[in-house]
Amino acid sequence: MADVAAKERKILVAVDESEESSYALSWCIENIITGNSNDTLILLYSIPPRVVYSTLDGTGEKDHPEGYLFSSDILATMERYSSEVAQCVMEKAKRACEALNGVKVETIVEHGDARDVICQAAEKLHVDLLVMGSHGYGVIKRAFLGSVSNHCAQNVKCPVLIVKKPKTDGRSK
Amino acid sequence: MADVAAKERKILVAVDESEESSYALSWCIENIITGNSNDTLILLYSIPPRVVYSTLDGTGEKDHPEGYLFSSDILATMERYSSEVAQCVMEKAKRACEALNGVKVETIVEHGDARDVICQAAEKLHVDLLVMGSHGYGVIKRAFLGSVSNHCAQNVKCPVLIVKKPKTDGRSK
Numbered sequence: 001m002a003d004v005a006a007k008e009r010k011i012l013v014a015v016d017e018s019e020e021s022s023y024a025l026s027w028c029i030e031n032i033i034t035g036n037s038n039d040t041l042i043l044l045y046s047i048p049p050r051v052v053y054s055t056l057d058g059t060g061e062k063d064h065p066e067g068y069l070f071s072s073d074i075l076a077t078m079e080r081y082s083s084e085v086a087q088c089v090m091e092k093a094k095r096a097c098e099a100l101n102g103v104k105v106e107t108i109v110e111h112g113d114a115r116d117v118i119c120q121a122a123e124k125l126h127v128d129l130l131v132m133g134s135h136g137y138g139v140i141k142r143a144f145l146g147s148v149s150n151h152c153a154q155n156v157k158c159p160v161l162i163v164k165k166p167k168t169d170g171r172s173k
Numbered sequence: 174m175a176d177v178a179a180k181e182r183k184i185l186v187a188v189d190e191s192e193e194s195s196y197a198l199s200w201c202i203e204n205i206i207t208g209n210s211n212d213t214l215i216l217l218y219s220i221p222p223r224v225v226y227s228t229l230d231g232t233g234e235k236d237h238p239e240g241y242l243f244s245s246d247i248l249a250t251m252e253r254y255s256s257e258v259a260q261c262v263m264e265k266a267k268r269a270c271e272a273l274n275g276v277k278v279e280t281i282v283e284h285g286d287a288r289d290v291i292c293q294a295a296e297k298l299h300v301d302l303l304v305m306g307s308h309g310y311g312v313i314k315r316a317f318l319g320s321v322s323n324h325c326a327q328n329v330k331c332p333v334l335i336v337k338k339p340k341t342d343g344r345s346k
Binding site for chain 1: 180182197200203204205207301302307322323326327330331332333334335336337339340
């Protein structure tokens with residue numbers, strides 16, 4: 001298996017602010033990435049789109065019943081908040097990778113629906129593996145949140161690793 | 174990362190007669206299993222149930238329109254054939270694992286729907302990772318065959334790695 005260490009692999013890890021995502025990254029580092037490898041670890045964060053409208057565009061809320069009406073000040077604050085969350089998540093993720101000697105760590109922040117952002121990045125970057133967390137086990141949560149991993153598992157062409165955070169016993173052997 | 178080699182992991186690989194499955198096993202061996210690890214690789218094959226009825230039970234085909242009517246001879250032949258396929262798949266899978274020094278390889282053959290067999294085995298054996306192939310990319314194929322990996326990804330509690338065979342370019346870096 002000597003050639004494994006010499007192989008150059010690109011591993012894309014979808015990160016977000018959830019514990020599942022943090023666990024998935026840790027699991028990947030411990031189980032997939034080896035210290036002496038030539039792996040490139042790409043951390044991807046997608047800032048979700050918000051359906052919002054500025055009051056400056058002269059339209060009322062009743063014209064956009066599916067959206068919310070905010071002033072440009074509030075919109076700017078929300079955007080700044082999103083960017084700060086993204087930065088915070090990325091810094092936390094990079095700290096988790098600090099122990100990895102010889103592994104290149106890159107970060108990408110994109111705006112858009114996580115499904116599209118992740119699938120497009122996997123395709124565009126020709127990654128060898130996509131790693132992502134799975135959100136919760138409940139039927140409701142799975143229906144809304146878990147569908148991101150389902151969607152990606154069905155649509156990307158590379159191997160996909162879906163990591164679930166252990167529920168109770170914190171098994172981490 | 175020195176502790177990675179010392180960690181004991183149980184890796185369950187669902188194998189079948191498809192090329193996707195064979196590729197998934199090879200990918201797992203090259204990318205997940207390390208030569209000096211204490212991994213246990215468990216190869217699982219599920220013999221699918223057949224909706225068949227013997228002529229000896231006195232019922233006609235019109236009473237069981239969803240099934241087929243076979244003599245007990247044919248049933249025995251079919252069962253023998255299924256077992257031979259299972260054995261053949263397992264031998265091929267074991268040969269793929271031969272280069273793995275120090276890795277224990279176990280095999281399990283179970284009768285039943287692949288979804289249930291795989292999920293139950295992952296649960297019962299407390300595996301650290303489930304590896305399986307994904308069958309094709311077409312809408313029709315995915316609707317029927319790919320649903321096994323979807324189902325398992327949603328229902329097992331451990332990390333799940335779904336490996337897709339590259340379509341055309343045979344990229345294996």
